[in-house]
Amino acid sequence: MRQHKKLGQLTLATLLFLIAGFAQAATVEFQVNWPSFARDNKIEFWNVAVDVEDRDGDLDTAETINSNLVTTIYGGENAICVPGFCSAPGVGNTSLTQTYTFNKVPPGNYRIEMFDSFGDGWNGGGNVTVFVNGTSIGTVSASGFGTSTNIFTISDPIAPTVTQTCSDVNLTGAWSSSGGTLQSTSGAIPIEITASSTGPGSWSFALDSMNTINAFSSSAVQGNTSLVADFSWDQTPGANGYDPVYQAVNSDGVSSNLDPGGIGSLDISFGGRTVNNAVVHLDRLGGVGGGVSNSARWSVDNAGVTLGRLAGVGHFNTYSNNSLMREMLVVSANTESSTNNATGTAAGSVVYQGEYSTLGFTLDGIGVEGAGGDAMELVVCVPQADLSLTKTTNNVAPNVGENVTFTLTVTNSGPDAANNIQVRDLLPAELDFVSSNPSQGSYASGSGIWDVGTIANGGSATLEIVASPNTAGVITNQAEIINSDRIDPDSEFRSGFGVDDLSDGIADDDEASVDISAGVVDISVTKSSLNDFVPGGSDTYTIVVTNAGPAEANNLAVSDNFPAGVTLNGNWTCTATAGSSCSSGSGGASGDSSISLNVSVIAGGQATITVPVMYSTDPADF
Incomplete structure (x- = not known):
C-alpha cells in the first residue's frame, strides 16, 4: 500500500488557489533535483478520475486511473524517472537537476507522488519545484518510502456560448478525394481537408451521416452527409495493460520508454478564399477503452482565432483555451452520440471566430493505452x-x-x-x-x-x-x-x-x-415686350436665354412670375436653336400668373420663350 503524506513546504490551500487560478489549460513543469545515488527514486504526476476497479494492483479500489492527461511528444507510462531508467542506476555520487514539461494540461484534479524505495528520503537533498504557466507554486520534499500531495485542481472554464447563423444550404455534403486532399463545398466556397501525423499516429477517412440527435446548432445537420476522420494515436497496450497514453519527456528530448504516442494535424482550407467565423459540426467524438471514455482533443493553431460554443451535449467539452474533446475517463459504453455521458459519444457545434483562409488543428489523444483512436465525424458550414x-x-x-x-x-x-x-x-x-x-x-x-x-x-x-x-x-x-x-x-x-x-x-x-x-457656362437672359402697357390691352413678352459657353448649359430652370394685373393670354411657346432644347414646346393656360420650364442650351445657342399676356382693365389692379 502506498504511504500518502502531506506536502512538506507546499500546502493544499496554496495549490488549490494558485493552480485553480489559471483560467486556461496549463503548462506544468517539474524542476526535479535528483539526489546523489538516485537509482531508487521516481516521481509520478497523477490525474484523479473515476475508477471502479483496482487497475494498478495496489489492493486499493479507491485508487484512480493513472493518467496524466497531458500533451507531450511521446506517449507511454507517466512515471518521471531518474534520466535513463526507473530501476537501474541513473545518478552517481553527484546530484542532478532536470526539468520535465507537461503542455496543455487540461482541467482536472491532480496530485504528485515521489517514491524512494530505499527509504533514505532522497538523501535529504532531493525535491521537486512545481511551476504552473511559468510561476512557481512551491516545492515538495520527500521522506520515507513515498510522499504524496493532496489533490489539487487545474481548472479551465468552458468556451463561451455564442450565436452564429449559417444557412443550411451551405452545409458540406458529399466528399471526394484527389491527390491526398479531401474536397467538398460549403455553398459556393470550396472546402479542402489535408491531414498528417507524427509518431505512430495515422489517419483514415470515410463517408457517413450525422446522428439524428438534437445536439447541433441547426436541425438540418441531423442525418447530413459527414466526413469520418479516424485518427489512431496509440493502439499498443502498456506493460501492465492499462498504462496511460502520455508521459513527460526529459529536457534532452529523450523519452523514458520506447512506447510513443502520436500527434495529428488537420487543416481545413477554403480554396484560397478568406472566410469569417466558419462553423464545424462534430459527431461521434470520443470512444471507450478499458471501460472508460477516451477522446481526441482538437486544438486550433491559428493565432487570433477563438472558439465559441454553439450547441452540444453535456460531455461535449469546449474550453476557453480553444480546445474541445469528449469528457474523458468516464466509465462508459461506446454507443452512438447521446445526451448521457455514461453511454454515448459526444456531439455538438462550434464556431471558430476570426478571419482566415485555412484553419489548422492539432489533434492528440487521451485515454488508456490500447484504446488510442477516435473516429469523429464533421460537417462544415461557411456563412456567406x-x-x-x-x-x-x-x-x-x-x-x-x-x-x-x-x-x-x-x-x-x-x-x-x-x-x-x-x-x-x-x-x-x-x-x-x-x-x-x-x-x-x-x-x-x-x-x-x-x-x-x-x-x-x-x-x-x-x-x-x-x-x-x-x-x-x-x-x-x-x-x-x-x-x-x-x-x-x-x-x-x-x-x-x-x-x-x-x-x-x-x-x-x-x-x-x-x-x-x-461644364462652365456664360448665361444671359433678356426680356422684352411687344406693346406698351394699356389697361385692358394685350401684349407679348419675349424671354431669350443665351449661352456664351464654353460648355453646354443643361436643365436651366426658367420662370417668370407676372406682376399684379397681368395674366397669361393663351399658351406660351418655346423654340431653341439646333442642339438646344426646351423641356416643353408650349404650356400654360389663360389666366395663369406665371410660367416655368427648363431649357438646355449649347455653347453659342439660345432658347426663346414667347409669352402672350393680358392687362387688367382696372388700373387699381396695378
Whole structure:
C-alpha cells in the first residue's frame, strides 16, 4: 500500500488557489533535483478520475486511473524517472537537476507522488519545484518510502456560448478525394481537408451521416452527409495493460520508454478564399477503452482565432483555451452520440471566430493505452452573403457649382445576414461635399466611409450624397464595398477597385462608378415686350436665354412670375436653336400668373420663350 503524506513546504490551500487560478489549460513543469545515488527514486504526476476497479494492483479500489492527461511528444507510462531508467542506476555520487514539461494540461484534479524505495528520503537533498504557466507554486520534499500531495485542481472554464447563423444550404455534403486532399463545398466556397501525423499516429477517412440527435446548432445537420476522420494515436497496450497514453519527456528530448504516442494535424482550407467565423459540426467524438471514455482533443493553431460554443451535449467539452474533446475517463459504453455521458459519444457545434483562409488543428489523444483512436465525424458550414452595390446620379451633366445627388444602394442576396458592412465613396477633388442622407448607419465625408452595419438576407440600404462640381470636365465618382463579416461568393472586397476579384472575367458587383460631365457656362437672359402697357390691352413678352459657353448649359430652370394685373393670354411657346432644347414646346393656360420650364442650351445657342399676356382693365389692379 502506498504511504500518502502531506506536502512538506507546499500546502493544499496554496495549490488549490494558485493552480485553480489559471483560467486556461496549463503548462506544468517539474524542476526535479535528483539526489546523489538516485537509482531508487521516481516521481509520478497523477490525474484523479473515476475508477471502479483496482487497475494498478495496489489492493486499493479507491485508487484512480493513472493518467496524466497531458500533451507531450511521446506517449507511454507517466512515471518521471531518474534520466535513463526507473530501476537501474541513473545518478552517481553527484546530484542532478532536470526539468520535465507537461503542455496543455487540461482541467482536472491532480496530485504528485515521489517514491524512494530505499527509504533514505532522497538523501535529504532531493525535491521537486512545481511551476504552473511559468510561476512557481512551491516545492515538495520527500521522506520515507513515498510522499504524496493532496489533490489539487487545474481548472479551465468552458468556451463561451455564442450565436452564429449559417444557412443550411451551405452545409458540406458529399466528399471526394484527389491527390491526398479531401474536397467538398460549403455553398459556393470550396472546402479542402489535408491531414498528417507524427509518431505512430495515422489517419483514415470515410463517408457517413450525422446522428439524428438534437445536439447541433441547426436541425438540418441531423442525418447530413459527414466526413469520418479516424485518427489512431496509440493502439499498443502498456506493460501492465492499462498504462496511460502520455508521459513527460526529459529536457534532452529523450523519452523514458520506447512506447510513443502520436500527434495529428488537420487543416481545413477554403480554396484560397478568406472566410469569417466558419462553423464545424462534430459527431461521434470520443470512444471507450478499458471501460472508460477516451477522446481526441482538437486544438486550433491559428493565432487570433477563438472558439465559441454553439450547441452540444453535456460531455461535449469546449474550453476557453480553444480546445474541445469528449469528457474523458468516464466509465462508459461506446454507443452512438447521446445526451448521457455514461453511454454515448459526444456531439455538438462550434464556431471558430476570426478571419482566415485555412484553419489548422492539432489533434492528440487521451485515454488508456490500447484504446488510442477516435473516429469523429464533421460537417462544415461557411456563412456567406452575396452583397452587391449600385450607384446612380440625378444629373449626369451638371454645371460647375450646381448640386448633384449620387445614390448608392447595397443589397444582400444572402443566404445569410451580413454584419459590419462598410462602403467607401471618397469624393474626388473635383467634387465638393454638401450633405449626406443614409437610410441606416453613418457616412463620414472625410474618409468616405459609410458604416452600413447589418443587412439581413434580402435586405438593402441606401446612401444619398449631395455634392457640387468645382471643375469643368468629366468627373468619375467611384464606390466599393470594403468590409463585411461574411464571405461574398462572387466577389472579394479585399481586392480593391478595378481588380478582377476572382480572376473569372466577370464584372464584380461589389463596386460601382458614375461619370458626370460638369461644364462652365456664360448665361444671359433678356426680356422684352411687344406693346406698351394699356389697361385692358394685350401684349407679348419675349424671354431669350443665351449661352456664351464654353460648355453646354443643361436643365436651366426658367420662370417668370407676372406682376399684379397681368395674366397669361393663351399658351406660351418655346423654340431653341439646333442642339438646344426646351423641356416643353408650349404650356400654360389663360389666366395663369406665371410660367416655368427648363431649357438646355449649347455653347453659342439660345432658347426663346414667347409669352402672350393680358392687362387688367382696372388700373387699381396695378
